[in-house]
Amino acid sequence: MSRVSSTAEPPSSVDPPSSDGVALPALLREARARKRWSQWDLALELAVSQRHVSFVELGRSRPSRALLLRWLDLLGAPLVLRNQALLSAGYAPAYDDSPWAAGALREARRAASHLLQSHEPWPALLLDGRWDVLAANSGVAWLLDAIGSTVRPPPTDEAPTTAAPLNLLDLAMGDLGSAILNLDEAAASLLGQLRHEMATEPSLRPRVEALAALVPAQEDPVRFPPTLTTRYASRHGELSFLSMFTTFGAPHSVTLTSLRIELMFPADEFTRSVVGRP
Template sequence: MTSAALGEQPDLTVVLREARRRRRISQWDLSLELGVSQRHVSFVELGRARPSRELLLRWMSALGAPLSLSNQALVSAGHAPAYDESPLDSHRLDQERAALRDLLVAHEPCPALLLDRGWNVVAANAGVAWLFDAVGVEVELPGPDPAAPGSSGVNLLDLALGELGAAVLNVPEVAASLLEQLRDEAVTEPSLRERVEQVAVVAASAAHAPSGPRYPPALVTRYATRHGELAFLSMFTTFGTPHSVTLASLRVELFLPADDATWAALGR
């Protein structure tokens, strides 16, 4: 059992009601998804019935809850946690950590970085340092080895709302896309709600600015840099079906050149 499991746990009824509220799912719809009666769902949420371990796992999965919240619910119900919570620098995750490092390095000279659930930069390759230097962002980035997650103190949303965002040429499209993404993520990550409000302000102020096509095939972020205008597509990749709380919270953002000029600048 993890150290979190040994500490004081929130009431199961609070965890379940809050998780369902965030997903805006009724008790009736949840009961249909789980194959149980609405009465049973109500009794569990009121603390009048104790769910089995199997039902609780299906329950949290149906609500799209993070693995950490699923562990929390299990422990609150008196069950053992289901998902590993080893930190990224533990020996249990040596292979996964090496795979992340190799992916970042293999993507060079294009930028690639590893983010946690709060958009903190856990690791970054040389391409990210090059791009940040090109747009005039002065931060101390971590290297491509994610052995010390979160140690850099660099948050990508802070940069997007500050120096990095100031270099973006197509703010209306980028802000609208980021706002949509953050709203979706904030459903299961309440810490992002303040970020949603901040980005909403930027998106609203930029909504009437001149821009290109409203819905391009894929968002292209254009930066003003000392190498001229650079354009990047963005792609996120995650571990497939992770059973680790730590791995489930991570994703790699890959920057892909969107035009010949950007490829040429990277080549130089």
């Protein structure tokens, strides 16, 4: 088998750590491990030698900016990690990291607000990567009131609130969780998702560990249901909801990649008949 020719630059000194203390070699090794590719697999896709991939992952060579961007794209690295890798290699970030309140994201806020309001009277909320609630519609306020919670979510409008964020995971371990009749099932399902998300949002770890401590080990059911239905005890009776998550398509913004809207739908006729009732 002929060897793939290398387009590598000459070896350079070990890359300094990025702004969060993680060096480029470690970022690239971890990204490749998540993809479950060998160095040879990656070298073939990049049309460089396996030796060059090894040198970069050891910090003995620095890739060009173009090669690094293609490298990270092939591995499907999240945008936040791509920016970290570029900074660590001494290059400017490629992806916008404006906060949700920034003018550049005004149209995205309008779109999110429209979707939240259009989903009423069913509950819907906008979450960031830390599971902070950035906005919620009147259906969420109704559900919290129905279960006896005094918590009030941020409103559904285009102006981001400056108040301390309400975190959905904290709520799940507090007022909301105390009203969930199948909390063990719901929390176990959520934990699987959160453990995956910790790879790109390390700040989740304390809350994930706290939630895990509350969930007893569960045996796998003989057959899983088509989707998780969360059941709540309320003053109206038992309410059942299933959820759908929606995200922004093809975002080139670090902030937008972390956002998702949870749309809650009634899972039975009783819930459908009482949602929105005083």
